[in-house]
Amino acid sequence: MHKDLIKFVRKEFNSEEFIPLHIPTFKGKEKEFLAECIDSTFVSSVGAYVNLFEDNLSAITKTKKTIAVVNGTSALQVGLRLVGVKKDDEVITQALTFVATANAIAYNNANPIFLDVDRDTMGLSPKAVKNFLEEFGELREDGCYNKKTGRRISACMPMHTFGFPVHLDELLKVCQDWSIPIVEDAAESLGSEYKGKPTGGFGEVGGFSFNGNKIVTCGGGGAIVTNNIDLGNRGKFLTTTAKQAHPYEYVHNELGYNFRMPNLNAALACAQLEQLNGFIDNKRELATRYKTFFDSKGINFRTESEDTKANYWLMCLELNNKNERDLLLRETNNSGVMTRPIWQLMFRLPMYQHCQIDSQENAKFLEERIVNIPSSVR
Ligand SMILES: *Cc1c(COP(=O)(O)O)cnc(C)c1O
Numbered sequence: 001m002h003k004d005l006i007k008f009v010r011k012e013f014n015s016e017e018f019i020p021l022h023i024p025t026f027k028g029k030e031k032e033f034l035a036e037c038i039d040s041t042f043v044s045s046v047g048a049y050v051n052l053f054e055d056n057l058s059a060i061t062k063t064k065k066t067i068a069v070v071n072g073t074s075a076l077q078v079g080l081r082l083v084g085v086k087k088d089d090e091v092i093t094q095a096l097t098f099v100a101t102a103n104a105i106a107y108n109n110a111n112p113i114f115l116d117v118d119r120d121t122m123g124l125s126p127k128a129v130k131n132f133l134e135e136f137g138e139l140r141e142d143g144c145y146n147k148k149t150g151r152r153i154s155a156c157m158p159m160h161t162f163g164f165p166v167h168l169d170e171l172l173k174v175c176q177d178w179s180i181p182i183v184e185d186a187a188e189s190l191g192s193e194y195k196g197k198p199t200g201g202f203g204e205v206g207g208f209s210f211n212g213n214k215i216v217t218c219g220g221g222g223a224i225v226t227n228n229i230d231l232g233n234r235g236k237f238l239t240t241t242a243k244q245a246h247p248y249e250y251v252h253n254e255l256g257y258n259f260r261m262p263n264l265n266a267a268l269a270c271a272q273l274e275q276l277n278g279f280i281d282n283k284r285e286l287a288t289r290y291k292t293f294f295d296s297k298g299i300n301f302r303t304e305s306e307d308t309k310a311n312y313w314l315m316c317l318e319l320n321n322k323n324e325r326d327l328l329l330r331e332t333n334n335s336g337v338m339t340r341p342i343w344q345l346m347f348r349l350p351m352y353q354h355c356q357i358d359s360q361e362n363a364k365f366l367e368e369r370i371v372n373i374p375s376s377v378r
Helices: 002-012 030-040 048-061 072-082 099-107 126-136 168-177 229-239 263-273 276-297 322-334 361-367
Strands: 065-069 090-094 111-115 137-140 143-146 152-157 183-185 205-209 222-226 315-318 370-373
Touching: 002 276, 002 322, 030 048, 030 263, 048 065, 048 205, 048 222, 048 263, 065 072, 065 229, 072 099, 072 152, 072 183, 072 205, 072 222, 072 229, 090 099, 099 111, 099 152, 099 183, 111 126, 126 137, 126 168, 152 183, 222 229, 276 315, 322 370
Parallel strands: 090 111, 090 152, 183 205
Antiparallel strands: 065 222, 137 143, 143 152, 205 222, 315 370
C-alpha cells in the first residue's frame, strides 16, 4: 500500500525529488508588486500595500475591519486583549492545536483551559464546552467565572484544524449563553466556509496567518479581522505602538506593540490573495483525487463535514491505530515523501502541564491516528 501511495504522490506532484508537505506557489503578480513597493521606497511599516491588503482581506472574509500584523501569533495575542482578556483570566481552547494558539493566551498572562475536540471537525467541541461550563461555569455580573479556580473565563478560542471549520452555530450558542466572546484562530482556514460564510468573521475577532506554510503566504504575516469597528480601530492603535494621532509629536498613553506588517510583505500578500480562489480550487481537486485513491485502499481520507466548505490547506488521513500511523510515517518519509503526525496535545507540553483539561477522548484518539500528507498547490 505505501509503495502505491508514494507512487501516487510522485505522479500528482510530477516529481522524483523530495516532496514537502506544503510549499508556496508564486504565479501571480508577486514580482511586479514587490518591485513597485521597492521603487516607492515605502518598504516598511506603512504603505499603500498595507492598506490594500487590509481592504482585500476584509472583502474576502466579509468583515468590516482588518488589521495587518507581523504574524498570526501576534494577531491572536492582540485579538484576545481586544475582547478583554487580562492577567490571570482563563481562556477556553482545544488541546489539539498548533502551539501558537496556547502561546497567544499565555502572552496575555492568562491560562488556557484545554477542552476536547469533535471527532469529525478535529476542532473545539461545542458539547465539550457546554459540559465544562455546566460543571464549572458561574455567570456573574461581569462575565463567566470558573467555580474551581475562581478565575474569570474571558474568551473562547476555537481553531479550524487544517481548514475544516468547527461546528460554529453550536459553539456560538453556548458561548453566548455564558457571555464568553469568541476569538477564532482561523490561521489555517483562510477561504474555508461555514454555511456559506467565511471563517474568521464568526467571533468577535478572528486571527489569520500568512506564514510560509499557509495557503497564502507573504513570508511572514498575520491579520486581525472583526466586524466591530471600535475593536478594529483599537486593534490598529495597539499594534502600532499605541501612538495617538498627532502631526509630529510622539504621544503614547498605554502599552502597545510594534506588530506592524511591513509594506514589503503586504505587497506579497496582495499578489497572493488574488490567487486564493485558484489555490482552493486546485487543492479541492487534489483532495478529490486523494479521496478516490484512498477509498480504493480502504483508508480514511478526511473530508469536510456537512454545511462547510474546507480550503483543504493540509490534507490528512486517519489511520486505524498508532502502529499503522507510525509505519506510514516511516515508509513515506524514508522515501522522500513528507508526511507528519498531528500535533502533540498541548497539556503534554511542559509549560501547559498545569492547565485544566477534560476527558480529551477525541483529541487522544486523533493524536494517535492523524497524518498530514503532501498538500501543496500543484
Ligand atoms: C500558523 C498558525 C498560527 C500562527 O501563525 P504564525 O504566523 O506562524 O505566527 C496560529 N495558530 C495556528 C493553528 C496555526 O496553524
